[in-house]
Amino acid sequence: MRKCKVFVGNSHSELGELICSKLGIEPAPCTLKKFSNGETSVQIGVSVRDEDVYVIQSGSEDINDHIMELLIMxxxxxxxxxxxxTAVIPQFPYSKQSKMKKHRGAITARMLANLLVMAGADHIISMDLHASQMQGFFTKPVDNLYGAASLGKWIKEHVEDYTNAVVVSKNPGGTKRVTGLADSLKINFAMIHTDRRRGDNDFLATKMKKQQVPSHSRRQSVVGRRRSSAKKEDADEEEELIYSNGLQTARVVQGHVVGDDYIAEEAVDESAISVDSDQEESIPNDQTSYALGGTYDAADSDEEYEPEAPEKLITLVGNVKGRSVIILDDMIDRPSSFIAAAEHCRLNCGATKVYIAATHGLFIDNCLEELEACPYIDQVIVTNTYPITEKKKQCKKLVTIDVSSIFAECIRRDHYGESISVLFDKIASGI
Known part of the structure; x- marks a missing residue:
């Protein structure tokens, strides 16, 4: 490739070298170091006048230092x-802060986009942005590549009877990503909803007490209401039909699925609770309710911005009985929601195997160790967009897929002025 230079940053030098190897070139020389006072120093070791320059720098544990390194390069x-x-950023930093989570918050992803443009970037290449609207943060062209092709190819080759498998989204915010992979593989999909905002003790205790009512008593109550009201009869029949066609609900306490007979250590005083099966459940006062029964930012899928509740309700919408389950997300950073989803699919919904798949494997703190220790998770599949330490690579359940060829082909096509959409078409047809 003539008139082209590729610089590799320190955040993920292994991926940068693989991309250069696929392109058949050597990384351009540059000196990256830090002064004694912590400042970052960059020295370009070759002329870049009138050439196409590609700077490869991904997210990492030392994210702030590597962002400054990228901007200075x-x-x-x-x-x-x-x-x-062109800034090649396989895992875009601060992507979870692409919208205002709380009042007086900051949209940090947009700020980073402005910094890249002000530093001089003319083009951005990334993979599986956390939110597709992030492309609108840039005033320069953005190519958002997809890791679903590599994940789909692995599923076809390694998941037994994959045609009967089910792709599951662990939150409503990831349904579009899940349906895209399911359509490509021509298999079914399902969705898990976790009600995180029911943290009021009285409300939770009322919910628990209602769940503990015997099923025959509930049916008798339903029959009584059907006799008393013709309008409620249709609603009850519809509710019963929905329940029998793929709605499985369970309780999650401290990140794990528990049975209906589980009693929390901090039990709620039942004397202060009055239960009326015919009365509508009240919404806790600390919630902000909106029209159509929703709450503030109900589609949000980021766990770290959710208030921690003593108990949660997890619901699977779909049928996974006797099938393999592929829980798909764009990144794996914390293990709690994946473990709860896997336990619910295996223990309550009858799934035979559970695979965790994502494009970016961040594995914060002991995330990977907890996923490996979970007996209901068979394998964890990620790509190499984010650096994985040698210690984490020793995990028996971890599978890492190389996506350097996708970035190399994108760089080659961009340098020669060829269409990137053709690359997407070829990837989609190769699943």
Whole structure:
């Protein structure tokens, strides 16, 4: 590739070298170091005048230092009169902060996009952005590649009887991603909803007491209401039909699925609770309710911004009985929601195997160790967009898929002015 230079940052040098190897070139020389006072220093070791420059820098554990390194490298290439500068960011940092989670919060992903453009980036290449609307943060072109092709290929080759498998979204926010993979593989999909906002003790105790009513008593109560009201009869029949066609609900306490007979250590005083089976359940006062029965930011899928409740309700919408389950998300950072979803699918819904699949394997703290220790998770599949330490690579359940060829082909097509959408078409047809 003539008139082209590829610089590799320190965040994920292994992936950068693999991309250069696929392109058949050597990484351009540059000196990246830090001064004694903590400042980042970048020295470009080759002329970039009137050349296409690609700077490869992904997310990492030292994210803030590597962001500054990326910005300084882009600025140095701009100062060196580069013709075009493309920032290749396989895992875009701060992508979970792409919208305002709380009042007086910051949309940090947009701020980072502005910093990249101001530093001199003319083009951005990334993979599986946490939110597709992030492309609108940039005033420059953005190519958002997809890791579903690599994941789908692995599923076809390694999941037994994959045609009967079910792709499951662990939260409503990921349904679009799940349906895309399910359509490509021509298999079914399902969704898990976790009610995190029911943290009021009285409300939870009322819910628990209602769940503990024997099923024959509930049926007698339903029959009585059907006799008393013709309008309620149709609603009850519809509710019973929905329940019998794929709605399985369970309790989650401290991140694990428990049975209906489980009693929490901090029991609620039942004398202070009055239960009326014919009365509508009241919404806790600390919630902000909106029209159509929703609550503030109900589609949110980021766990770290949710208030921690003593007990949650997890519901699977779909049928996974006797089938393999593939729980798909864009990244794996914390294990609690994946473990709860796997336990619910195996213990309550009859799934035979559970695979956890994602594009970015962040594995914060002991995330990977907890996923490996869970007996209901068979394998964890991620790509190499995010650096994985040698210790984590020793995990027996971990499978890492190389996506360097996708980035290399994207860089080659961009350098020669070829269509990137054709690359997407070829990837989609290869699943």
């Amino acid at each position: 882009v600025s140095a290439c701009r100062g060196g009169s580069a013709k075009k500068i």
